[in-house]
Amino acid sequence: MSMRSNILLEAPEQNNSLIYKIKRQFKIYGQNKYLILLFLPGLIWFIIFKYGPMYGLLMAFQDYSLVKGVWGSTWVGLKHFQYLFTGPDFLPVLKNTIIISAYKIIFGFPAPIILALMLNEVKSTAFKRTIQTVSYLPHFFSWVVLAGLVMMALSPSVGIVNQIIQAFGGKPIFFVADKQWFRTVLVATDIWASIGWGSIIYLAAIAGLDPELYEAAVLDGANRWQRIRHITIPGIAPTIAVMLILRTGSILDAGFDQVMNLYSPPVYDVADIIDTYMYRMGIGGFQFSLTTAAGMFKSVIGFVLIIITNILSKRVSEGEYGIW
Known part of the structure; x- marks a missing residue:
């Protein structure tokens, strides 16, 4: 050769x-x-x-001491995880977190999709830009400011909502201090603050669809609802699937800033979530190891949920929709 x-x-x-x-x-x-x-x-x-x-995760397996630091503190294994899961406070907090986050997914996740579909059908450019600007605006304010606005609007004495209720013969309701109403307030204000910004992703996905599909549908006699149902929604389905997977992975994030600025002792039973529990125990009680264990628990659950929802999404869509 x-x-x-x-x-x-x-x-x-x-x-x-x-x-x-x-x-x-x-x-x-x-x-x-x-x-x-x-x-x-x-x-x-x-x-x-x-x-x-991430090296700070080691504190979850130690009796952490500020003086000794991470590398000098005593190792205690799974002691803090055991206390976390068997203690009297964590299960109610976990329940509140899941319930509030589930409400936000059920009612809040479709909201920006619906807004994007509605804005896409608006023909007036000036009206469309006005709606977008108004809906985007709350995103750029912190929850310290937004919570103040919510408190004023829902005040039982001077709030506009209660004034409307009284105008129709009803009695004023202290929404943010009423256990029956507080979760509703959380979900409604979360939608108000995030709907505009969240719709940007779906508007971008809609803008990427082939205009010839709509032209062909019009020639075939499809009305506006039929075009939305058979072209727009299937076209943005991959984006919806990815966003839902990511949102499901953060189900244990129920909105620390929002809850922290709105809740008060009368509603602790229905409003105390994992993040506020971690803040109270870690910053207030100096139990850094316990709160690190709680944070690690959140991260592991979120990671597992992302994998599970991604697998389910790919099975339902026959391998078309997923993160990987």
């Missing part, structure tokens, strides 16, 4: 070697160096603020 034939036979083996793959990968990086530079600030942010602090 000639020398040329030997080289050709050896080439595939060399191409599959680890060194060749590394060199090839770095060559690709070199060709896309400017894109990598644009990506670096975000990567550095995640390394510093997300991955860097």
